[in-house]
Every structure is written in C-alpha cells, then in structure tokens.
Amino acid sequence: MSIKYNDVDWLEALNELDGQAVTVDVNRNVAANFNNTYLDQGNHRYGQQFLYNTLSVKQISISLKLTGSNAYFNEVANKIGGFLNVFEPKRLIFGDEPDKIWEAIPSGQPTLTTDNSTSPPTATLSITFDIPKSYAESQTQCLVDNTNNSRYGSITKISNDHYKVKLNNFGSATAYPKFRIKHNSENGWVSIIKSATEAYEIGNPEEADGKNIKKSEILFDYVSNNRITQGFEDGQRNVAILNDTSQDINGTLFLDGAWGRPHIALADRGTGTKGNRGGSITWEIPADSNGEKGSLNEYFWWRQIFWLGSANQYGFMKICVSDTEGKFLYGVETFKRAGGLGCEYNFMVSDGKGGYRMPLRWTFTGTHLDSQNPFNAERGWSDLQRRDDEIQVFWWGSYPRVKVPEIKGRKSAKIHVFFGDMGTSPQVTHMYLDSIVYRKDYIDGWEDIPNRYRMGSVLEVDMAKGKTYLDNLPTMDGLAYLAEPFGIETGETEIDIYFSSWIEKEPDIEVTWYERSV
Known part of the structure; x- marks a missing residue:
C-alpha cells in the first residue's frame, strides 16, 4: 500500500x-x-x-x-x-x-x-x-443541481420562489456545502433553511420588484459568453478622454487569446512626441428606455489583467468616465512606472479646474500570486458605483466611498479604456480588458427598481468558510443578523430555498460539498 x-x-x-x-x-x-x-x-x-x-x-x-x-x-x-x-x-x-x-x-x-x-x-x-x-476529507466533489437528480440528492421545484433540496451525505461526519445560485431574472432575497434554528438569509424579503419611481437598466454588457469580442467591434478607437494629456493616443489594439479566452490588448503603442503612448477604446453610454442620455447614478463592473512578465516592463492602463461636455469625471489607473515588480492602483477624480486629484492610492505586486496581485490571470474583477457626487470604489475586498463635490450634477456620457507604454521600455506582458458591463440606476418613469441580484448574477454561499460572494466579489450586503453557516449530517438532509415572491424565472441552483470521514 x-x-x-x-x-x-x-x-x-x-x-x-x-x-x-x-x-x-x-x-x-x-x-x-x-x-x-x-x-x-x-x-x-x-x-x-x-x-x-x-x-x-x-x-x-x-x-x-x-x-x-x-x-x-x-x-x-x-x-x-x-x-x-x-x-x-x-x-x-x-x-x-x-x-x-x-x-x-x-x-x-x-x-x-x-x-x-x-x-x-x-x-x-x-x-x-x-x-x-x-476527520479525512474526500477529494471527490459531491454535486446536486436542479437539472438532474443523482445519488447525492435532488432539487425539486415547488414554485418559482421555493425549492426543496434533498442531500445525501454518505460520509461519517458533518460536511459543509457550498450553494451556487445563478439568477436568470432579478431577485432581492435568498433564504436557505435547514431547520428553525439553522438558516442562512441574505437580501431583503420585503424588497419589491415594481415600485413606480426608479429602476436600473443594463445599457451595455460585454461580459457573458465572451461578449468582449462584440465590445471590441462596438468601441471607438483612440478618442479617449482621460485624466490628463500626458500620452499620445494613436496605437493599435487587438484581441489576444491567452488562456483560452479573448482579451482586448495593446498590439502597437503608436507614434508621437510624448513619453507615454498607446491606444484606447471608448463606449458611448446608450440612452435608457426613456430615451435619455447621461447619468448621475451608475455602476459598472469589469475584469482586467495586469501581470508583469519581467521587472523591466513598464506601462499603464486607465479606465475613465467623461461627461456630456467631453470632460474627465473620474476613473482608475493601474500603473507600473518603476523598476522591480511594484505596481499602483489609483482612483482619480476631476478637480473642477481642468485637472484631477487622487483621493485613493494603493500598491500591489504584479506577479501571478493571489496573495500579491488582485489582477492576475484567475481574478481581476473590480467595480465602481456612482451616486452623483459620491463614488464607491472596490479594492481587494473593501468598498471605500469618496465625496467628490466637483462632479455633482455632471452627467456621465462615455467610458474610456486606455492601454499605454512608457518610453521605449518593454510593455507589460499581460495587460488586458476581459469584460465590462454598465448599469444606469434610478431611471425615472418606470415601475422597476434596481434589485439586489441582477439577472445573470451569481450568488455563492460557502458554509465551510462562512462567506458569501456576489459575482466573485465578497459581500455582506443584506446578510441577516442571525444568519449562521450550517452543515449536513450523515444521511439525508432536507433544505428549503426561498427567493423573492415575484421572481420570474427559475434560477440555476447547484449544491456541492466534500464528504468527511472520522
């Protein structure tokens, strides 16, 4: 043996x-x-x-x-x-x-x-x-979903908002499952109930789907099914409005295929007299269902990669928002400007005088390691949320908010992504945009409102770690005060999963765990 x-x-x-x-x-x-x-x-x-x-x-x-x-x-x-x-x-x-x-x-x-x-x-x-x-833990993942029954259990639909889950734990110790729920329509609440004293609830059970005041709309989505290729076709080239004019913008972009998925990347830095050169892609924010352009309340999520191939590489990437008058509002930049592997991630806002300021700055190491680089090949998710003169920024699990009085009342019009090189130095090996989705919030004159879980969003509840993730980002938004992770004992366990009563389409539900043996 x-x-x-x-x-x-x-x-x-x-x-x-x-x-x-x-x-x-x-x-x-x-x-x-x-x-x-x-x-x-x-x-x-x-x-x-x-x-x-x-x-x-x-x-x-x-x-x-x-x-x-x-x-x-x-x-x-x-x-x-x-x-x-x-x-x-x-x-x-x-x-x-x-x-x-x-x-x-x-x-x-x-x-x-x-x-x-x-x-x-x-x-x-x-x-x-x-x-x-x-105890020992199995290397084989047990899986139950709502498409097929298996020896490990079944998921039965009672109604659109109620599902009965039966799980069979063949181990000899309590196991801790992971619930993965992909929303095929908007939802505001998820409750996973094992017993009167064992339940995990997140969201708001009172959240409504049809108030007569505000709503959200996805105005462009280059996330699902590798749709960044469509975004590459839709975007305008080399017309970016950035926080400054320290770069020539006439380079060439292309679709890179590293790791079996498409990315927008810099093919050629272009020419010019400035030290920094590169290329950009710009998307105009479409009109909403009322025909109105521009927004004071918005959210956009994207995935970027910034991974150095060597310490002598230099370059930067900017994601910026401009207003209806063609002026810079706010954005972020990812920068490698010095020797070594140190990189920067900076949040920038308009100073109201034609320039900009940086209220938030962070650093990271541009390697492949999860512990050093939030923008490596397996990750790279980030987002920004604006509520007029207040902006929420995601950085490595935190969500700081910044008041920006200089942009109050100035509506967003376009989103720009720039890929740049510095001087004649080698460019960053993996500097990509993999996906981006834009949502306009609080649109007047329609019955729908922004729901906590948009169509296509994925909610994961990991009972072993006691953590919840939304679209791969950690979240505690709406977590019930008495919510506690629970396990499934040896034998059969019944669990009820409830959603908002108005949910329109059946979600995809998946439960996985690893058996334990004492």
Whole structure:
C-alpha cells in the first residue's frame, strides 16, 4: 500500500535507494477519542446531565518493513526525518483509500528497529501521526443541481420562489456545502433553511420588484459568453478622454487569446512626441428606455489583467468616465512606472479646474500570486458605483466611498479604456480588458427598481468558510443578523430555498460539498 505525505510517495522514494520498503500496517483505528462533558446536578443523587461531546485529535500509526543493509537503514532514517520535519499539518493519503485526505502532522518519537538475524538484515519503521481535525476529507466533489437528480440528492421545484433540496451525505461526519445560485431574472432575497434554528438569509424579503419611481437598466454588457469580442467591434478607437494629456493616443489594439479566452490588448503603442503612448477604446453610454442620455447614478463592473512578465516592463492602463461636455469625471489607473515588480492602483477624480486629484492610492505586486496581485490571470474583477457626487470604489475586498463635490450634477456620457507604454521600455506582458458591463440606476418613469441580484448574477454561499460572494466579489450586503453557516449530517438532509415572491424565472441552483470521514 502506498503512503503519500506532503505530496511525496514514500515507497517510491525509499525504493530508489539501495534497499526495499513495503507497508506492513496502517492503523487508522475507529474514529477518534469521544469526549463527553457532563454537568453535576447539585443535590440530585443519581447521574449527571449531558452537555455535549467532542472528538479529540485522532491518531494514525504506520509501520514499514525495510530490507537491505544498515547503510540503507541509515539513509531511510535521514530521508524520513526530512519528510516529517514540517511546521503544520500536511496531506496524508493511503493507497487503499486514495480519495481520502488526512491533514496530518507527526507525533511522538518515530522508531527504527533493526533485525540483523535475518539475511539480508531487516528493520521496522514505526511512525504516529496526529490528525488535529479528527476527520479525512474526500477529494471527490459531491454535486446536486436542479437539472438532474443523482445519488447525492435532488432539487425539486415547488414554485418559482421555493425549492426543496434533498442531500445525501454518505460520509461519517458533518460536511459543509457550498450553494451556487445563478439568477436568470432579478431577485432581492435568498433564504436557505435547514431547520428553525439553522438558516442562512441574505437580501431583503420585503424588497419589491415594481415600485413606480426608479429602476436600473443594463445599457451595455460585454461580459457573458465572451461578449468582449462584440465590445471590441462596438468601441471607438483612440478618442479617449482621460485624466490628463500626458500620452499620445494613436496605437493599435487587438484581441489576444491567452488562456483560452479573448482579451482586448495593446498590439502597437503608436507614434508621437510624448513619453507615454498607446491606444484606447471608448463606449458611448446608450440612452435608457426613456430615451435619455447621461447619468448621475451608475455602476459598472469589469475584469482586467495586469501581470508583469519581467521587472523591466513598464506601462499603464486607465479606465475613465467623461461627461456630456467631453470632460474627465473620474476613473482608475493601474500603473507600473518603476523598476522591480511594484505596481499602483489609483482612483482619480476631476478637480473642477481642468485637472484631477487622487483621493485613493494603493500598491500591489504584479506577479501571478493571489496573495500579491488582485489582477492576475484567475481574478481581476473590480467595480465602481456612482451616486452623483459620491463614488464607491472596490479594492481587494473593501468598498471605500469618496465625496467628490466637483462632479455633482455632471452627467456621465462615455467610458474610456486606455492601454499605454512608457518610453521605449518593454510593455507589460499581460495587460488586458476581459469584460465590462454598465448599469444606469434610478431611471425615472418606470415601475422597476434596481434589485439586489441582477439577472445573470451569481450568488455563492460557502458554509465551510462562512462567506458569501456576489459575482466573485465578497459581500455582506443584506446578510441577516442571525444568519449562521450550517452543515449536513450523515444521511439525508432536507433544505428549503426561498427567493423573492415575484421572481420570474427559475434560477440555476447547484449544491456541492466534500464528504468527511472520522
């Protein structure tokens, strides 16, 4: 039986030396120690009151038989010592249960007992691991959705706003599911109920769909189904209105296909006398359903990539909004202007005098790592929301708001995206726009209003982490005060999912989890 710890196959590693190793025994025991906590009952003579029980740290012991020489045994001892020298629990997988992952850390004194009475000599290697979590987790994802039933359960539609979910947990410990809901029409509320005391509610159950005062409209959407290719065709080239005029704008853009998806990127920086040069694409904000152009209340979401290929690359990307008079209002820039891997992300607003100011500045490192770069290949989501003279900016999980009196009453008209190089330096390897969607809010004269969850939005509730995401961005907006993550016990669990009573189309519901075994 193979033993893999911290992604190293021990038998493979030991059998590459001048000897042979085989697994003799793996003792996983039955569950872990069960610890019961009781309360004394005062002057009551008999028994105690049960309070709760827990499973403490589980132990797994393994034994390997070694055949070879004393020199081989010493080599094995050195190598195993290195394998075990870890600072935190690592993945432990056994060949007879390759789907189960134990998070394990060595415990106690490993022993190596030699027997020179045999020919060739043999030795027994014994090691004990602690499993702090006391359970193993499956590598196979369990899936239940509302398109097909499976052995793991089913989702039954009671009505557009009510679904009955049955989940079968074949593990031997409580598992924590992830709920993924794609809205196929607007919605304002989601309630996931397991019992009277176990529920997760987000949104507003009283949110209406049809007030007679305001509404939102998506005026252009270059997000779904790689529609950035359509955005590339629709946009005007090299007419950008930016926060300053420090760049020549006559470069060439193209559609890059890195990682199997389309991106708008800079093909050629163009010519000019200024140090910075590049190309731009501009989208005019269309008229709303009332035929009115311009907006004081708006929201747009986009995905950009800004990932350096080397430390000597320089360049920048700007996403700016201009008004109906062709003047800069606000925007953000992503900049690499110095040696090394340091990059900037700056929020800019009009100063009302033909210039600009930067009320918010951040820095990041332009690598591929999630911990360093919010604009790497797998991420890049960002958004801006305007409420006349107040703008909300997203930065790495936070939503600071800035008052900008200089733009009060000035309506937005166009959105511009500029890709630029600095001097003759190599340009940033991955500087892309992958998608963008624009929404105008608080439009007069129609019955609809901006709902919390737009059509096409994806809400994810991760019960294991106790976190909620909307379109890949973390959110706590509308989270009920008593909302608590819950798990599904071994066997069958019934869950009810409710939506706003006026939801028009059936959402796509998906429930996934990983089984756990004690």
